[in-house]
Amino acid sequence: MSELLFKNARIIDPARNIDQIGDIAVADGVIVDPGKLNSPEVIDLTGKILSPGFIDVHVHLRQPGNTTAETIASGSAAAAAGGFTSIVAMPNTSPSADTAGAIEYLRRIAAEQAVVKVLPCGNMTKGGKGEEMAGIGSLKSAGVVALSDDGKCIQDHGLMRHVVEYAKSFELPILDHCEESTLASGGVMNEGKWSVLLGMHGIPGAAEELIIARNIIFARQINWRIHMQHVSTRDSVDMIRRARAKGIPVTGEATPHHLSLTDENVKKFDTNYKMNPPLRTEDDRQALIEGIVDGTITVIATDHAPHTETAKLVEFDHAPFGIIGLETALPVCFTQLVASGVITVDKLIPKLTTGPAEVLGIKNYSLAEGNAADITVFDPQAEYVIDKSKFRSKSRNTPFDGMTVRGKINLTVVDGKIVYREGC
Ligand code: DOR
Numbered sequence: 001m002s003e004l005l006f007k008n009a010r011i012i013d014p015a016r017n018i019d020q021i022g023d024i025a026v027a028d029g030v031i032v033d034p035g036k037l038n039s040p041e042v043i044d045l046t047g048k049i050l051s052p053g054f055i056d057v058h059v060h061l062r063q064p065g066n067t068t069a070e071t072i073a074s075g076s077a078a079a080a081a082g083g084f085t086s087i088v089a090m091p092n093t094s095p096s097a098d099t100a101g102a103i104e105y106l107r108r109i110a111a112e113q114a115v116v117k118v119l120p121c122g123n124m125t126k127g128g129k130g131e132e133m134a135g136i137g138s139l140k141s142a143g144v145v146a147l148s149d150d151g152k153c154i155q156d157h158g159l160m161r162h163v164v165e166y167a168k169s170f171e172l173p174i175l176d177h178c179e180e181s182t183l184a185s186g187g188v189m190n191e192g193k194w195s196v197l198l199g200m201h202g203i204p205g206a207a208e209e210l211i212i213a214r215n216i217i218f219a220r221q222i223n224w225r226i227h228m229q230h231v232s233t234r235d236s237v238d239m240i241r242r243a244r245a246k247g248i249p250v251t252g253e254a255t256p257h258h259l260s261l262t263d264e265n266v267k268k269f270d271t272n273y274k275m276n277p278p279l280r281t282e283d284d285r286q287a288l289i290e291g292i293v294d295g296t297i298t299v300i301a302t303d304h305a306p307h308t309e310t311a312k313l314v315e316f317d318h319a320p321f322g323i324i325g326l327e328t329a330l331p332v333c334f335t336q337l338v339a340s341g342v343i344t345v346d347k348l349i350p351k352l353t354t355g356p357a358e359v360l361g362i363k364n365y366s367l368a369e370g371n372a373a374d375i376t377v378f379d380p381q382a383e384y385v386i387d388k389s390k391f392r393s394k395s396r397n398t399p400f401d402g403m404t405v406r407g408k409i410n411l412t413v414v415d416g417k418i419v420y421r422e423g424c
């Protein structure tokens with residue numbers, strides 16, 4: 001296998017508390033001592049930042065079921081272009097990823113066609129319907145790394161408690177889409193001033209907060225890890241902060257869109273601002289940023305949710321929820337959080353690397369010698385305009401097209417192999 005020598009990069013390796021200019025060497029798919037290389041390809045990374053590969057714990061690949069919107073191949077190529085070396089594939093495909101066979105199918109296609117590591121997530125319940133527990137033991141044997149009914153939420157608290165108990169015995173983290181359905185039912189955007197002005201049916205923050213409260217109770221009583229997906233309100237952040245302060249094993253993720261947009265954007269009636277949970281208020285957005293800053297929110301995840309142009313080109317009320325995010329995550333977060341001076345870049349990298357690794361129970365996720373050479377390189381100075389026509393994803397449903405951003409992915413390396421390269 002080829003050897004690579006990355007020179008003069010600013011290396012940010014959060015797990016080892018490293019932030020320094022230096023070199024990183026790769027041979028046979030792993031990180032090695034630069035002195036051990038024979039005739040490497042040398043890549044000069046002066047002015048660029050090199051970190052462990054980004055991990056996205058929340059990606060919809062749509063295969064099987066809706067391969068006009070995305071496939072395992074196209075979604076993984078989009079991930080590579082976004083600097084992600086590992087992605088967790090949500091199970092709300094068709095059929096659902098609720099059996100060992102479905103997981104074997106995903107793993108087989110990924111092994112043949114994916115350019116990044118595709119980590120399967122299995123359903124908590126059969127068909128993600130929230131009625132009957134899935135065969136969690138056989139999902140574990142088939143290789144799932146987590147459990148989720150994302151897109152939906154188990155409403156039956158007795159069933160959820162059982163699922164958490166099973167998840168604990170099989171050592172699988174739960175990634176929960178927190179949404180109480182009687183409150184959310186029929187809603188298409190955040191319930192608040194803008195839903196009243198626009199005459200649209202709202203989804204109150206309480207729909208999310210009730211389930212987060214429930215999950216915190218179960219995480220404490222059962223002492224097992226529950227990760228709250230796409231956290232969107234101030235009260236959710238507050239509850240997670242208090243729970244973590246008490247040592248309850250809960251974590252939370254924020255999406256680039258909830259960190260950068262608000263429900264006011266919906267006044268454009270553009271369905272690329274429709275997602276679930278919905279964009280909330282400026283106060284909620286500020287609370288998410290506070291959570292990022294103080295460590296309450298340890299993960300940034302995209303909720304990459306491809307939908308075809310035809311599906312999205314309908315009235316706001318009728319459009320499906322979701323936007324793509326893999327290829328815009330780093331520039332949107334860098335621009336919103338780092339270039340704007342809210343946090344320094346060394347505080348952003350952990351949300352894309354060690355934070356998600358910890359959710360999945362991956363230990364020592366770092367650039368230490370001997371570890372898999374999963375590496376991301378980006379240019380913190382590069383300024384450009386997001387152009388959705390250049391995306392690797394098969395879908396184009398993004399609200400960020402045309403936005404001027406800073407921070408450009410230059411290199412994505414998976415097991416020592418360059419899977420994306422642009423501008424270096
Ligand atoms: O906006 C969303 N889209 N939220 C979800 O929970 C599911 C996702 C999808 O699958 O399209």
Ligand code: ZN
Nearest residue numbers: 150151177229
């Ligand atoms: Zn969700």
